[in-house]
Amino acid sequence: MLKPLTSAVQLNLAAAIKHRRLGYRGWCGAVNTAYDPLDPTTAAQPFAAYDALHRGGRVHYNPRRQTWILHRLDDVRAALRDTDQVTSSQGVTRIRMAADLVVVTDGEQHSRLRKQVQPAFTRKALDSWRAIIDDLAVELVDTMITQPGGDAVQNLAIPMPLRVIAAILGIPDTDIADFRRWSEDSVRLIDFTPTAKGVVNTTRALRAAVSLRRYFLRHLAAGDLKGSNTVLGRLLEHSTDGSLTDDQLFYIAILLLIAGNETTTNLLGGMVDTLARNPEQYDKIRADPDLIPMAVEEQLRYTSPIQNLHRYTRAPYQVGDVTIPSGSRLLLSFGAANRDPQAFDEPNSYRADRNPRMHVAFGYGAHMCLGAPLARMEAHAVLRELVSRVTRISVDGSTTWSTNSSLRGPTHLPVTLHTH
Template identity: 30%
Template sequence: MSVMTEVDHRIPKDVAEQLVAPGAYADGRIHKAYAWLRKNEPLGVAQVEGVDPFWVVTRHEDILEISRQNDLFHNGDRSPTLIGQEGDRKVREMMGGSPHLLRTLIHMDAPDHLKYRLLTQAWFMPQNLKRLEDQIRVLAKASVEKMAASGGRCDFVKEVALHYPLHVIMSIMGVPEADEGRMLKLTQELFGASDPELARDPDELEKPAEERQIDFGVIIDFSNYFRALSESKRAHPTEDLASLIANSLIDGAPISDLEAMSYYIIVATAGHDTTSSSTAGAMWALAENPAQLAKVKADPSLIPGLVDESIRWTTPVKTFMRTVTADTEFAGRHMKKGDWLMLCYASGNRDEAVFEAPQEFRADRKPNKHLAFGYGAHLCLGQHLAKMEMRILWEELLPRLSDLALDGEPAMSESVFVNGPKRLPIRFKMD
């Protein structure tokens, strides 16, 4: 494991600390840090106590280029999500030296990555998703009716945004509707381990922030649930994603328990949480920008643009880590084998060199070359489903929605990895 010596490119301590502080991602400080970095040190080294040094990649162009070079910048050599030194030690101790508690697609590189991606890729392609559109529209209509019945005031996150995408992905997976509440709670505990309102164990919040990125108990609970589901789907397979995963073969042999559990967990969590966040992010932005709401209501053809802008604006997956596989020079920086990099997608999505007025929410933004789904080999598997879900919901909701405004103080979750709105009180009228 290398120790960086790029003294001239060290990020100031106060800026570097924002990158590992979950609260900075909740209160907007992270965007100020990103803006400073893009202007002054777009590819610098963060040195924070308790965390291995890491390069911080903040420009759109550099994030794209690193994402293209999968042989030079690996996902699986070290943790692909930020973790402190003590957390990394615990994981390696538990996993026989491996830095991974799970082994999902985001933990894999070639050749394994493509083998596992191909298991479910067809499920998430547009031509297959078309057959689900009517089913998804029924769920969207039900969500709109629930909102309409709330009396003109609701917490949009808790009453609409969380449950609609959750129901969609659980239906596709084959998880019983009665278990959806359990899946939602576990997801919030997994991604919200650093958030005082979402974390399972309040005692964990006493630890330094960089040690709160993983809740081992949540992973165990997820695995126990999906292990039982997997056994059921092997004995009695049905036409759902869980049955497909449970009965998959890799190199002619049944998929291993670790890889199967990891596959279930990543689909069950990322498959709805990021969509929930982008949906709520759009509603928040529209509540603060009546002119944007009026523009999209007047021209429904702008809805796909609204969806893309909400994804750029919210960027639910804030960061991923990569590991350098060989000594190299990149963007004028000398990187060594084993160096760790943080790809800051939310920074790339507000890069002034790519986006006009990036701090403004524009439903009609064109082009919109956002990076929220990643790029290259690790492009988000579920991007087409996510955009379809959001499009359908807005098609059902916008024609009926009027007089939208905030009805209290919204709040974002506290997390360095995946975050989004956790509270969004609104008042509205519906036709």
């Protein structure tokens, strides 16, 4: 399914040797930094590190990780747009890899794969899932209201997107527990760390990915998951040339998991935490529910469910006075870019009536997240349900945040929803 790029690894090794030979001149012009998103403490609470990056130059370099870092909003948006020089086709993690997935392709291949998936995210398709999403929002907020002090992550943030995706894929309720476990484990591929624990976690993630593949291919071969009311069935109906194989349908299903599962969990969990800790902003939304779309965009900027992704340069890449060599690993820090003081006033404050149109929480350019409309729809539904029924959200204890370097959100969030 995912295959390491032997030639790319050799290229990376050659670049590393070249940097070592050049010594300081290998990254002259960039600011050397010890900032390390793989550090668990930094990953859980990265914002002081982002402030430090913003006080420095436009380009930073971590010699230990041999990683170049872009953190300013304009520079991150420019790199996302320039897919000729800054490519996703060698992977978006620390491990170079290739797959027939829209997120790790560029150019014509990317356009072809995106066109295959696009019918799943049309306004008509989204409207057909609206009732599922609204009903789930009512059910899950009900659960939270009746369980004071309950964990918002387990009771809302995880089940909402997972059950939405399971429903639109046509996965039966009896399989959701397995589906959830495999989904949560497999996305850990995005967070490889070069440690013994990291290797163990990556092995576990690969095993989960294999289990998901086996599950989908077995059910697709049997004709399951291809009904007219499922997303894969609808894609088959739009594929008039019959080019969509079961293998390709599996990759699309995996894309849905990547685009709409854990990222939406992080968005929803972060939103509950933010509104609980900013009651005046919550009251502002309650007083004017028309702010809901803007408040969700501000939440995306403020907590950035995907903090960063990697790219690889396939040509010398110029940023200001710094030339990043060809074959370099480049970290695009969405979380830092979304708190760029040159782009946003008081970037470390949540303001429900801010209009942060330029944020990169869902990427930008050719790789703008396909699942963004679905994630927004779920967040809008949950926030509508909260402001219509809940007068105040209180946190009953401390929030625990994930230590995943890329996918950041609460992992434990005990709250009480007050209805009067």
